[in-house]
Amino acid sequence: MCEAAVDFARKNGGRFVEELKALLRIPSVSTDPEHAADVRRAAEFVAAELRRIGMENVRVVETSTPETIFASSSGPAQLVAERTGHPLVYADFLHAAPAADGRPATTVLLYGHYDVQPPEPLEEWISPPFEPEERDGNLYARGAVDDKGQMWMHVKALESLLATDGGRLPVNARVIIEGEEEVGGEGVAAFVREHPEELRADVALVSDTEMFAPDLPTLCVGLRGMIYTEIEARGARTDLHSGIYGGAAPNPLVALAQIVAKLKDESGHISIPHFYDRVAAPSDGELATWAALPFDAEHYRKKEVGSTALTGEAGFSILERTWARPTLDVHGIAGGFTGAGAKTVIPARAVAKVSMRLVPDMTPAESFALYKSYVESICPAGITLDVRPIHSGDPIVVSTENPYVRVATSAMRAVFGRETVFVRGGGSIPIVGDFIRELGTPTLLMGFGLPDDNLHAPNEKFHLANFHRGIESIIRFLVGAGEAQGQ
């Protein structure tokens, strides 16, 4: 069964890529209300394909997320819409043959997301973000790897198994594919909370991470959490002329700069009191594993980041800084005038988007409370602040003792011919926390991206060889998961 499915996947690989391109042409940017219809179109596209390949109970499930956003960068906050959230797609197949000893078949929960990050800045893309283009064995498009391309591997692995075993799968499978991953929408979390019985599984498989290096099969067993915030600073009642009022009127942009400069020191250490109190150091074993990984800090600086120097806390390796240490970044500062030319305005209001990455055993709620209290304590004279959370995710760690970890490493060994490395990820996948917390389902992060895939950036790509190896790895994992239970 396994080899027939793998053979099917190889023979149909070209078609799989063309189908993926069609999905990538849909600009399903979940954060932009103007793309709401595109997001829905992408959900329908995925649902239609799940139906076509023979999955059952395929549904496009409505979600709802009340949302307060800024209608403009300088206007007051307003409830733009009590908007309907982006839909999620559910499908299942629950007729897998029980094991020889009568135990029920293994159930695997497959998760992915069909929404994408905004494509800006557009002028830095070599080919347009929603016109997929193959160059040098890579497929370039927004969402190519995050996560449309990786989600499509799941769909195509299921198709390959269904097509070569008379419409049957070796495991029970539940598929949930959401459209709010990039905006931290509450839709899928609410679904997990409200329908645990529909998602009950022995193991969850998520392909939304990357391999540590080309050709190196990787399981990610830890993820940083995050808390994304806005700091709104208000000074004068209205925008003022800096000639007439400069020297007397408080400037919210200067105030935000002063606040940000006090949030972390120049070495990257966050200055919020008690922020590090709950930070758990990685085990000695984990640190030893990381030290043995093929990682060249100078290559990383030059080829991956491309900056004149790396930053961060002294005394910690780059991998520790990005996997096991909390960090703080500013993503944008709105307010005043940023167009071409000169406008001598002291804006009445400015907003900084600031996020912090969290590591075990920090919690978003406590971290936000410490942050808010500290920011308010350093508010400059003449400024009033509103410090608000936008979204958050828990940091997580996954046990490597789980039997399905062995199934996964065995599947990838068959495809890559190498042993799997265990790493952590710096980014946040909130659903993994939900699976663990709400469902008690151990979750495997088996991703096939590469470090230079330009996630969330211009020229996002997916190395097509990894797309095909990913499909084969997932086919072998699903077959192995069925056998594991049957043993």
Add this chain to the structure above:
Amino acid sequence: MCEAAVDFARKNGGRFVEELKALLRIPSVSTDPEHAADVRRAAEFVAAELRRIGMENVRVVETSTPETIFASSSGPAQLVAERTGHPLVYADFLHAAPAADGRPATTVLLYGHYDVQPPEPLEEWISPPFEPEERDGNLYARGAVDDKGQMWMHVKALESLLATDGGRLPVNARVIIEGEEEVGGEGVAAFVREHPEELRADVALVSDTEMFAPDLPTLCVGLRGMIYTEIEARGARTDLHSGIYGGAAPNPLVALAQIVAKLKDESGHISIPHFYDRVAAPSDGELATWAALPFDAEHYRKKEVGSTALTGEAGFSILERTWARPTLDVHGIAGGFTGAGAKTVIPARAVAKVSMRLVPDMTPAESFALYKSYVESICPAGITLDVRPIHSGDPIVVSTENPYVRVATSAMRAVFGRETVFVRGGGSIPIVGDFIRELGTPTLLMGFGLPDDNLHAPNEKFHLANFHRGIESIIRFLVGAGEAQGQ
């Protein structure tokens, strides 16, 4: 002659306002390339009116200003256009009767500008910025007072005199009205340098300032200069995901915040070494005059600025801080993501717009050199900077010993029934520096705006009573200037 002209102005005041409204409907935003045609339309409108009222040699003069701007907030700098500058309007009348003793008639140079600031943020306007609306005796529109409304006072004073004296004026008059004041364009400065003979005058009259308080005639005898700059910070080669790279990749937004926080301390004192070396303190007499002005700092804070506190250097009054001390403000910070929702980006590039106001005897060139050198010296690790000047203006002081100052105070006494106060202005009017430096022409800043006219801000207005009193004051000044020479 004088009373006939004043009578004409009073009888035609309603028409004057309607004409001004027509001019205000033209969105002549000089900083926005998309409004270039509107800017030209405003120039043609003004030129046509100057011809109609009987001024001579009316010309729309092309200017040229090479311009490097950012095509977008996140793309690289590029030469968008070797653009033609916005045109200026020239007119004159040079047949005034000589004095009884045969000396030639006085020549007055009248300056104004027909371009306006951008109207954003649009949603804060009660009535749309380019649909002038009268409310409570005020005319609301972008440009109502800065400077279309005040420039129109000049045109209407000339019309009133020409219409009531058989097409003659009591002085020789040269009129120059530019379209690049709000962008610091080089066009008018080049014209002044290249055609000094066309602008030669005994005195220049500029109405682009405000009265210190309602009903208090005011001459502004000092202006701060300025240097407007951009600091561009670059970190990684491309935008990066803050989850994956946060903790190792330099963040240009954080770097700009750190730089800005080091540019001035929390009391408002600029930290650039040697920045204050050339600052000349106001005279004791000037300080005594300012202390006697009807100024209530608490009223200013509450009603004019509307903030919880004022900021600025301890030991200096509010008037000193805004008239006689250099200041530094941030006007906008571009880069990253500022839309609705959350994007976890570490931008490759960010740009801060930073300006400094300068006072006698500072110079823009030296101040910029000190600033650039200091900013570069505090550049955070991993960041490369480009610190560039955008435009500048010299600080100026005008002598109160000039005989035309007495003509002006006498004219305003006749209209307002009060003595004129001498103040300074915090803003910059670069042309005044050019008139003094290039032409040696003493310049009177006789403005009729009010402190709450919302210059450069939403809901800009002009108090219509001041529009009419301004026209009458200018009529009386021109008649008085003619008589002064004839004495």
